Amino acid sequence: MKPKYKRVLLKLSGESLAGEMKHGIDFETVLKICKPIKECVDAGVEVGIVVGGGNFWRGRSSGEMDRTRADHMGMLATTINALGVCDALEQLGVNVRVQTAIAMHQIAEPYIRNKAVLHLQKGRVVVFGCGTGNPFFSTDTAAALRAAEIEADIVMKATMVDGVYDSDPKKNPNAKKYDTISFHEVLNKDLAVMDSTAASLCKDNNLPILVFSIDDPENIYKAVCGENIGTIVTAND
Ligand SMILES: Nc1ncnc2c1ncn2[C@@H]1O[C@H](COP(=O)(O)OP(=O)(O)OP(=O)(O)O)[C@@H](O)[C@H]1O
Numbered sequence: 001m002k003p004k005y006k007r008v009l010l011k012l013s014g015e016s017l018a019g020e021m022k023h024g025i026d027f028e029t030v031l032k033i034c035k036p037i038k039e040c041v042d043a044g045v046e047v048g049i050v051v052g053g054g055n056f057w058r059g060r061s062s063g064e065m066d067r068t069r070a071d072h073m074g075m076l077a078t079t080i081n082a083l084g085v086c087d088a089l090e091q092l093g094v095n096v097r098v099q100t101a102i103a104m105h106q107i108a109e110p111y112i113r114n115k116a117v118l119h120l121q122k123g124r125v126v127v128f129g130c131g132t133g134n135p136f137f138s139t140d141t142a143a144a145l146r147a148a149e150i151e152a153d154i155v156m157k158a159t160m161v162d163g164v165y166d167s168d169p170k171k172n173p174n175a176k177k178y179d180t181i182s183f184h185e186v187l188n189k190d191l192a193v194m195d196s197t198a199a200s201l202c203k204d205n206n207l208p209i210l211v212f213s214i215d216d217p218e219n220i221y222k223a224v225c226g227e228n229i230g231t232i233v234t235a236n237d
């Protein structure tokens with residue numbers, strides 16, 4: 001199988017890093033997820049990664065807390081995950097840089113777009129931590145934003161569900177899966193597989209999103225090769 005895309009932005013669900021534990025990081029699982037990422041790099045694909053934080057903390061589920069502070073905690077959670085993914089990739093022999101949207105110089109590089117692009121061109125994976133660096137956003141939006149900035153060909157959302165459904169498949173066992181769908185329809189039908197800010201950003205910048213399951217990590221390589229998995233969301237109505 002040959003890669004279809006030259007440069008991709010992979011959004012990894014935070015939850016996927018927890019494996020069976022459902023919380024925190026299961027490093028064996030992270031290694032399994034990173035193996036196909038190495039295959040992509042070895043095949044010449046430039047890979048940027050945004051990692052979620054749902055395995056540790058989600059600002060919007062923080063109840064009584066001040067939302068901005070809760071979101072700061074969420075962004076720190078994404079950075080823990082970014083470091084975990086970085087470590088696993090390095091153990092597999094991949095060159096990696098972590099860049100964070102909120103400066104933490106002792107731990108990672110600050111996010112600098114041109115530097116990120118240079119890393120990618122040199123065959124290094126760039127893992128973007130801290131989401132967008134702003135509260136009230138999500139890592140899906142960060143993925144859309146970074147993808148637009150680095151001029152990625154596609155956002156690949158590797159998540160806990162195998163595509164976009166006409167209603168939440170966790171709540172409705174009769175939900176039907178789409179093979180393709182437009183951002184317009186995702187937004188109009190309020191399909192919560194990604195937040196509306198992320199969907200709008202991708203729509204306005206003509207950036208497709210492929211939503212697929214991370215249950216089988218090999219899906220990452222299949223997705224990069226343009227295999228028919230998951231749901232592709234495009235700007236075309
Ligand atoms: N119409 C829909 N189609 C598919 N999934 C949906 C839909 N509506 C809601 N969902 C839910 O969206 C979830 C995936 O999006 P979510 O943003 O929660 O995950 P993520 O971004 O991958 O995770 P994390 O926050 O850990 O990074 C699925 O678990 C699914 O239950």
Ligand SMILES: O=c1ccn([C@@H]2O[C@H](COP(=O)(O)O)[C@@H](O)[C@H]2O)c(=O)[nH]1
Nearest residue numbers: 052053058059071074075131132138139
């Ligand atoms: O740009 C961003 C990205 C994320 N956050 C906070 O982090 C958590 C975890 O991200 P998920 O996308 O939910 O996995 C999120 O709930 C926010 O609290 C943020 O504030 N800004």
